[in-house]
Amino acid sequence: MPSTRTQSLSLLSAAALVLAGALPAVAQDVPDDLTVMPAVSNDYQPARTPWGDPDFRGTWPINDIAELPVERPDRFGMRHWKTDEELAAEQGRVEALEQAYESEDHQGTIGLGHWIEYQAGSRRTSMIVEPANGKLPRLTRQGIHDAAEMRSSWVVGQTFDWVDDFDSWDRCWTRGFPASMLPFRYNNGIRIFQAPGYVVIVLEMLGTRIIPVGNTAQWPAGVSGMFGQSRGRWEDHNTLVVETTNLQPGASALNIATRGVPPNNTLPMSRQARTVERFHMIGPDTITYELTYADPVMFEAPFTLRMDWTRDDAYEFFEYACHEGNVQIRNYITADRAAREAEYARGRMVEPIDPDAGPPPAMDPASRGVGNRN
Known part of the structure; x- marks a missing residue:
């Protein structure tokens, strides 16, 4: 299981390391003022599918942004971007980690070095771009109350008497949404398929999203799902916009295995939660993914995340065989x-x-x- 105490300690240790890897396929546009986040480019003209939609089909693993935290560490202040010196310091850790891998291979003791794999090179300081301080908005009074009521194996000192003392990820059910769209410590594959009127997003860990594109009727208020109802539309020439409503509360809105997320895996969600995702193809091998999350019952304000996905069609999916050993x-x-x-x-x-x-x-x-x- 992903959230046993032993594994959680291992994940915390591994999270301090950055694995060597290629820079994103499209160079990041870093402004002179590191507190400025430029608008997403819409210059690129994607190829078209046989039925005329922008062609986003392919494999887009997000291992290369697994070290990018959701919330900005305090040391970066209002900066969206790292300095050259900060990036160079990360490369030093990369070299040390590469030596550890070589040692594992030589000794035949392959362990976490090959289980949890990241790539280095991100100049960004956090996924959050709005608010500009890179921090999650405060929980409302209701949000604080509901967070305290949630149960999870990640809550220190909690008692365990029955299956409902565990969260949905503990139980190999779902990581929740939008948590499932963010990087974890492993199984970070994302694969996009398209057909006339549909975009399908297959996640390597626990989930597949089938998104109708075009005019789709809204579900009744009483119908909900862990991934909610997602409805897509094409915007401009290079952007897929997906709005999701009718989300089923229960899972944490953001998952603890994503860096820079509050502890305990207990961020609550109400039935008023909704998201707007924008998938911008800014180059043949890069999608800029933006997610705006709003839940007025639980959070005092909306927030927006932004990150780049890099195509890697050679990436292989591995079965997330959670229940078999659970x-x-x-x-x-x-x-x-x-x-x-x-x-x-x-x-x-x-x-x-x-x-x-x-x-x-x-x-x-x-x-x-x-x-x-x-």
């Missing part, structure tokens, strides 16, 4: 109950956990777990 849920529950029994034996709990006493309290949403009976 013993995490059972093990968490078993271990957590055993630990609390030990605490009770030492006089630190009000009552024991009796496995024959019926459903555990965490099956009752009002109970918030056995730990709150102390």
Whole structure:
């Protein structure tokens, strides 16, 4: 499973490293003023499909932006861009990591070095371009309340009694949306297919989006899905615009395995959440992806992310075989109950956990777990 304690520690260690790789296919337009984010170019004329739509078909893995954080680190202030000196410092870490790979290969001990692979070279300081400070807007009072109610294996000190004490990613169900469109630590493949009236986005980890392009009726308000209803349209000559509504709350709006996201995997979502995505093809091998997210119930303001996707049609998808080895849920529950029994034996709990006493309290949403009976 992706979110076991052992793996989470490994991910945190690996996240400090940057893997060598090619720069994006289209050079980044870095202004003299590093606090300025230029508008997306619309000069490029993409090839056309046989039925006349801009041709976005291909494989667009986003490993090369896995080191780009969603929120801007404080040290960059209002800068959208890194300096030459900051980029050179990253290259030093790249060289050290390459030596570690060679050592693994030589010793026959291939491990995280080849499991979690990034590429270096991004001049950007964060995915967020709006607000200009590169930070997520504050949660509303309702957002703070709902975040505190969410359950996940990433919440330190939480009790585990039943499957609903875990998030949708723990349970190999979904990473949620828009979280699924952002880079993770592995399985970062994105493949685009097109047919007349449709664009299909296949994600290497947990998900496929089928997007009608053109006039499509809005779903009724009572119908929802984890990826929501996405409706696309072509804009100008090089841009696909996709609006998504009818999202099913439950998963975290942004996933903890993406760099620069708040901890705990508990960013709440309401039924009023909506996104607007813009896929700009700015060169034969580059798509600039923009995502604007708005949820007035949970966030005080909308925010916009922007990043470049680089074509790599040689990239191979690997099965994300999550359920086959998913013993995490059972093990968490078993271990957590055993630990609390030990605490009770030492006089630190009000009552024991009796496995024959019926459903555990965490099956009752009002109970918030056995730990709150102390």
